[in-house]
Amino acid sequence: MWLSLLIAFLLMISFINIRKSYAERDVFTALEARSAALFWRDLFIYACILVGSIPVVGSFGWIKSQLELLWRDWLTRRLLSRYLANRNFTRIPASEVDNPDERIQQDIASFCTETLTIAMAVADSTLAFFSFVTILYLISPTLLVVAVAYAIAGTVATLMFGKRLIGMHYEQQRLEAEFRYNLVYLRDNAEAIGLYNAGERESKGLLQRFGCVLKNMYSIVSWQRNMTLFKTSYDYGVLIIPSLISAPLYLAGQIELGMIVQAATAFGTVVGALSIVVGQYQTYARLGAIARRISDFIGKLEQLENQAAQSEMTALEHNATGAPECQATAAAAIATSNGIKTRVTAGGRLVISNLSMTTPDRSHSLVQGLNLELKLGARLIIAGPSGVGKSSLLRAVAGLWLDGSGLIERPDLSDMMVLPQESYMPLGTLRDQLTYPLSAEETGISDARIIDVLKRVDLAELSLRVGGLNAVKTWSEILSPGERQRVAFARLLLATPKLVLLDEATSALDADNERKMYEFVTTCGATVVSVAHHQALIAYHDTVLVLEHGGGWRLVEADEYLASLRKD
Numbered sequence: 001m002w003l004s005l006l007i008a009f010l011l012m013i014s015f016i017n018i019r020k021s022y023a024e025r026d027v028f029t030a031l032e033a034r035s036a037a038l039f040w041r042d043l044f045i046y047a048c049i050l051v052g053s054i055p056v057v058g059s060f061g062w063i064k065s066q067l068e069l070l071w072r073d074w075l076t077r078r079l080l081s082r083y084l085a086n087r088n089f090t091r092i093p094a095s096e097v098d099n100p101d102e103r104i105q106q107d108i109a110s111f112c113t114e115t116l117t118i119a120m121a122v123a124d125s126t127l128a129f130f131s132f133v134t135i136l137y138l139i140s141p142t143l144l145v146v147a148v149a150y151a152i153a154g155t156v157a158t159l160m161f162g163k164r165l166i167g168m169h170y171e172q173q174r175l176e177a178e179f180r181y182n183l184v185y186l187r188d189n190a191e192a193i194g195l196y197n198a199g200e201r202e203s204k205g206l207l208q209r210f211g212c213v214l215k216n217m218y219s220i221v222s223w224q225r226n227m228t229l230f231k232t233s234y235d236y237g238v239l240i241i242p243s244l245i246s247a248p249l250y251l252a253g254q255i256e257l258g259m260i261v262q263a264a265t266a267f268g269t270v271v272g273a274l275s276i277v278v279g280q281y282q283t284y285a286r287l288g289a290i291a292r293r294i295s296d297f298i299g300k301l302e303q304l305e306n307q308a309a310q311s312e313m314t315a316l317e318h319n320a321t322g323a324p325e326c327q328a329t330a331a332a333a334i335a336t337s338n339g340i341k342t343r344v345t346a347g348g349r350l351v352i353s354n355l356s357m358t359t360p361d362r363s364h365s366l367v368q369g370l371n372l373e374l375k376l377g378a379r380l381i382i383a384g385p386s387g388v389g390k391s392s393l394l395r396a397v398a399g400l401w402l403d404g405s406g407l408i409e410r411p412d413l414s415d416m417m418v419l420p421q422e423s424y425m426p427l428g429t430l431r432d433q434l435t436y437p438l439s440a441e442e443t444g445i446s447d448a449r450i451i452d453v454l455k456r457v458d459l460a461e462l463s464l465r466v467g468g469l470n471a472v473k474t475w476s477e478i479l480s481p482g483e484r485q486r487v488a489f490a491r492l493l494l495a496t497p498k499l500v501l502l503d504e505a506t507s508a509l510d511a512d513n514e515r516k517m518y519e520f521v522t523t524c525g526a527t528v529v530s531v532a533h534h535q536a537l538i539a540y541h542d543t544v545l546v547l548e549h550g551g552g553w554r555l556v557e558a559d560e561y562l563a564s565l566r567k568d
């Protein structure tokens with residue numbers, strides 16, 4: 001609807017422009033005839049046309065903005081939902097698509113604005129060309145030929161001159177995004193950097209980034225200067241050339257004075273219409289760069305979607321031969337054709353078959369040929385030196401690590417909960433912190449129950465301190481790491497998942513609190529896989545998986561493992 005309205009207004013404006021050019025011509029012809037009566041009449045007509053055109057010309061920009069916003073709305077929603085679907089946001093390395101945030105927020109906005117600007121300019125030019133080409137031809141065919149030749153020469157020159165600008169604009173977008181990202185990174189890590197008192201060191205890095213931004217911008221600006229010099233000469237040519245041709249015709253008495261004026265307008269319009277590339281080149285170069293950034297991003301998302309579709313098929317095949325499981329769980333299965341396959345099973349079982357993992361760059365291998373089976377309620381602790389691949393194994397079980405081979409059978413993601421060392425605190429209320437990743441409405445958990453759970457993890461005074469469950473704070477800042485870890489355990493108590501993965505989830509707690517948290521885990525009835533360093537925690541598990549550098553592993557009964565440690 002808005003697009004049709006926009007086109008209708010464009011047609012009206014172009015009609016007004018033609019009427020205006022005739023009215024202008026009549027005014028000058030009346031002057032030439034020195035007829036006051038004709039002059040006043042024609043000037044009145046001219047004024048009426050101008051007044052009538054005000055609402056049309058005035059609303060045109062507004063209609064264009066409406067369309068622009070609708071388009072941005074649609075494009076942003078689409079891209080955002082594809083980016084967040086299927087955990088795609090965890091699978092886009094910066095080396096392939098830098099700063100997706102900038103592409104979603106800034107590039108899409110510019111893309112919509114500038115595409116419409118260019119589309120309108122093209123439509124406008126086409127109309128202008130057809131409106132004025134006859135006028136110009138009727139005044140003098142030579143003028144038309146000169147106009148066409150002039151425009152072609154200008155366009156070719158612009159394309160030759162300006163080719164490099166698109167690449168430079170692409171680079172500019174990237175550099176600006178990097179600079180902004182570095183500033184955000186500084187803000188996110190303000191405390192740590194402050195503790196190192198490393199402001200100066202960071203400022204050097206930031207200034208260096210900014211230096212790159214400026215350097216590229218300076219070269220863009222000097223290219224733009226050259227283009228503007230060229231465009232200005234080109235535009236001035238348009239002012240002179242028609243008089244060169246039409247003035248002799250007037251002097252020879254072949255045309256009227258008004259027609260010289262009309263010839264100038266018509267020549268300018270026809271040349272302008274034909275040389276849209278010259279006129280809009282800056283916009284065109286910027287748009288080219290932005291479109292490339294957005295399409296690279298969409299290309300990567302498409303690749304991920306295809307991979308997911310393939311793995312969904314594999315999962316369905318698996319399910320067709322295995323136990324009857326619902327399709328929704330099959331759809332949630334994540335696996336890639338080349339990597340680790342994941343299959344969703346009912347119940348809280350975790351079965352790992354022949355799992356071998358490598359780092360994403362394939363530079364070294366982590367665990368090799370791992371087989372293990374945990375029944376609902378079984379508890380496994382993973383032991384091994386730092387960097388051996390404990391966290392990576394948990395990532396693989398959670399479906400975030402696909403490099404390697406083998407099969408992992410586990411409950412649906414909605415029946416699992418992972419507690420990492422750094423507990424994520426979403427933006428929102430205290431209640432949101434506890435019911436995350438669901439909202440309080442979705443879970444239907446009462447406030448009384450939330451308060452009760454807060455008490456159990458020793459955070460009863462927290463809700464009083466911040467002013468109730470509805471308080472909104474920057475939780476990651478105001479809570480200590482240990483408090484955040486206890487919030488994560490409160491989430492666990494409220495969610496009652498079937499499979500729990502704990503990755504050094506109590507590292508910031510004192511021994512008493514740590515034992516208390518592990519008692520909750522033991523009594524919640526879920527299957528548990530945990531990574532923890534304190535010997536005291538081994539007793540809360542029944543099996544130990546010992547990982548060794550180079551991919552070796554062995555499974556030991558917890559009692560046996562404890563006994564061997566005591567002997568050492």
Ligand SMILES: Nc1ncnc2c1ncn2[C@@H]1O[C@H](COP(=O)(O)OP(=O)(O)O)[C@@H](O)[C@H]1O
Pocket residue numbers: 359360361366385386387388389390391392393
């Ligand atoms: N995204 C990654 N790219 C490359 N190497 C990685 C990546 N993540 C982890 N690694 C490497 O894999 C090894 C295992 O890491 P991790 O599982 O975090 O060890 P830990 O046993 O201490 O939890 C480490 O050597 C680490 O450097």
Ligand SMILES: [Mg+2]
Pocket residue numbers: 390391392503
């Ligand atoms: Mg780790």
